[in-house]
Amino acid sequence: MLITKSYLTPNQAAELLMVSPSAIRLWSEKGDLKARLTAGGHRRFKLADIEDFAQQRNIELNVAEDKKVKILIVDDEEMFAELLETVLVLQFNELEFSEAEVKISLNGFDAGIQLKAFAPNIVLLDLMMENIDGFQICQQIKQDPSLKHIRVIAMSGNASTRNRQEIIKAGAEALLEKPINIAELTKQLNF
Numbered sequence: 001m002l003i004t005k006s007y008l009t010p011n012q013a014a015e016l017l018m019v020s021p022s023a024i025r026l027w028s029e030k031g032d033l034k035a036r037l038t039a040g041g042h043r044r045f046k047l048a049d050i051e052d053f054a055q056q057r058n059i060e061l062n063v064a065e066d067k068k069v070k071i072l073i074v075d076d077e078e079m080f081a082e083l084l085e086t087v088l089v090l091q092f093n094e095l096e097f098s099e100a101e102v103k104i105s106l107n108g109f110d111a112g113i114q115l116k117a118f119a120p121n122i123v124l125l126d127l128m129m130e131n132i133d134g135f136q137i138c139q140q141i142k143q144d145p146s147l148k149h150i151r152v153i154a155m156s157g158n159a160s161t162r163n164r165q166e167i168i169k170a171g172a173e174a175l176l177e178k179p180i181n182i183a184e185l186t187k188q189l190n191f
Contacts, residue, residue, distance in 0.1 A: 007036070007190075013045040015149065017054060018062045027053070069100040072120035074111040074137060075155070076129040080178070081106065084124065087182055108132030112140075115147055122189065125172070127156040127163060135170050142171030153188055155180060 013033075014021040027033035028043055033053050035043040054061050071088060075081040081104045092100035103118050105111035108131060114120070123141065127134035134154055141147045152172040156163060159177035167175050174188050 007044040007046055008050065010043050010045070012149075013050055016050060016062050017059055069122070070118060070120040071100075071102045071122045071124060072105060072111070072114050072118055073102065073124045074105045074108075074129075074134070075124070075126035076106050077126070078104075078106055084180065091182075091186060108137055111137055115141065115150070120150060122151045122153065124185075125152055125154050127154055127167060127175070128158065135166060138167060138170040138172050153185075 008016065010021045010024045010028075014024045017024070024033065024045075025043075028035040028045075033045065034049040035045055038044055051061065053059075069092070073081045073084055073088075075084070085102045085104055088102045089100075092102075103114060103120070105114045108129060111123075115123075123137075125134045125137060134156070138152050138154065141150055141152055148171075154167040154172045154175040155178055156175060157178040159175050164175040176185060176188065
């Protein structure tokens with residue numbers, strides 16, 4: 001598991017500790033593993049707390065050796081995708097992430113190929129594209145055991161409450177409104 005966030009969901013914590021989500025819930029309820037609650041009442045686990053917990057219990061963490069941050073932008077608006085790619089590369093340079101890489105897919109078919117070939121850690125996903133929408137792509141990512149670890153952050157010019165609820169339900173972390181606020185995107189990426 002490549003860790004790109006300082007707070008993890010119960011499923012991400014379970015994957016990192018190589019246990020079931022129910023074990024995470026039990027440890028949290030007993031107070032053995034510190035959890036924070038979101039405004040919506042969901043548990044989130046601080047990476048440092050998980051590392052301390054693992055060290056105390058002599059548990060080896062499931063951490064990928066590849067520390068490269070790989071972002072796949074899936075958007076059928078080529079100019080927007082290229083601009084976003086440029087902004088991300090500049091951001092990586094500013095943060096001195098030499099092991100960062102960004103690629104673009106302009107349609108759902110190419111995105112399917114790149115999900116396997118490029119193996120991104122994060123997908124920035126447009127909701128409204130020709131022939132396939134972001135909702136379907138997000139569902140396919142989250143239903144595939146070999147891809148479900150990928151963080152999905154959706155983007156749309158129509159960031160309505162309904163779209164936000166539907167894409168979060170499909171497995172995305174957030175829905176950012178286009179034009180993208182770079183500070184908000186950076187905060188969501190947690191760099």
